[in-house]
Amino acid sequence: MRFSIIIPTLNRTTDLYNMLESLKNQTFTDFEVIIVDQNKTDILDSLIKPFESILDIKHVKTIAKGASNARNIGLSKSKGEIYTFPDDDCEYPNNFLEYINTYFIENVIDGIVVNTRDKNDGKPIANLSTSDVEIKRKNILKTVIEAGIFIKSSIAKGIVFDENLGVGATSGYCSDEGPDYVLRLLEKGAKLKFYPSFYMYHPNPIKIYNEKTSKRAYNYGKGRGYFLKKNNFGFFNIIYFLGLYLAGMLKSILFFDKNMFMYFFADLKEDMRDILNQNKKLLGLNFLLFVVGLSIPFSYAFNSICLGVLFLYSFNWFQKKL
Structure with missing residues (x-):
């Protein structure tokens, strides 16, 4: 066979x-x-x-x-x-x-x-x-x-x-x-x-951005975070994938597409929440790189990514306290 x-x-x-x-x-x-x-x-x-x-x-x-x-x-x-x-x-x-x-x-x-x-x-x-x-x-x-x-x-x-x-x-x-x-x-x-x-x-499951596809992104983001964490992908790999989600969010803003924004945000939020829950050192390194980035001209995109990580960690922390 x-x-x-x-x-x-x-x-x-x-x-x-x-x-x-x-x-x-x-x-x-x-x-x-x-x-x-x-x-x-x-x-x-x-x-x-x-x-x-x-x-x-x-x-x-x-x-x-x-x-x-x-x-x-x-x-x-x-x-x-x-x-x-x-x-x-x-x-x-x-x-x-x-x-x-x-x-x-x-x-x-x-x-x-x-x-x-x-x-x-x-x-x-x-x-x-x-x-x-x-x-x-x-x-x-x-x-x-x-x-x-x-x-x-x-x-x-x-x-x-x-x-x-x-x-x-x-x-x-x-x-x-x-x-x-x-x-x-x-x-x-x-x-x-x-x-x-x-x-x-294979049918494209996300031709239309809506509540159903946002829920799918949420669950897929959890899987991506688990995969990166399980297989010991380093900080810069994680930042790279975070950047892809942020690029999708930026595209959604340019096209005034709220559902597209929520799709990429759901994916991003769950991806990084799962990683950061067990990677406190990543947060510290992220903050250090953000501070260094402040002194580097034209580093706005890099700082935005770092701020995204810091925001998501803070968001997750406040959710746990509520």
Whole structure:
């Protein structure tokens, strides 16, 4: 078996049907599909049944919560030479797996990560690198999205997803399980590359900024903070990601978009709150750099970032006192 396609699913029928249709239409057919069903009822039984005579499907039911938990269950059932983990609302172009298989044959590589694009407008759904690049620790958050991971089982054995991370995790840390998984593959010596020219389809979840997307940003920000803290990313990496959120807030001000502002603010607030709760030294270093920055001409942007950290720490402190 060449590919094991592990799909966690919850509360989706139409999207999963479309994904299975796209798999049915693949020009390369040496793969198994492992559907990890987290629904409380049997809503998928009749949906999956027509595909069982066409595709090699394992329908695994579980009451375990969280996408990462479901992926780990799928890994334990997998027999393929290459693992991949699309979401239940992804779709593959018809020749997608054929291209991926050819790439693995022609190149000495342990794994690749491909891009995800919205099917309606063709644009990437995440702000990742636009060029082919080797994945390293320093660029992992610009090159990895979990749905796009393809990794050889020979190097991935024994490595599982952190069940504290990902959509549906009981911890509330609803993001960055993919980068965390790949980071541990890199630590094991795996060689992976990001190829944005290879892509699958995935709906863009934040085309519209509203209360729902702000709540999503809040939970994803918690995941980002946990990921950075868990994996010991340094002060300047944290400041860099803080700067990205502040840039989004600035853009929202320029466009007079309150909902966009609240989206980036929710992400920023939860990200930094989670980091600062257990990193008092970071606060002290941040304040020192802010003071130094006052003496440096044209350092307004840098000082704004530092002030942002100080503000968020103060905000968190006052919340605890109330």
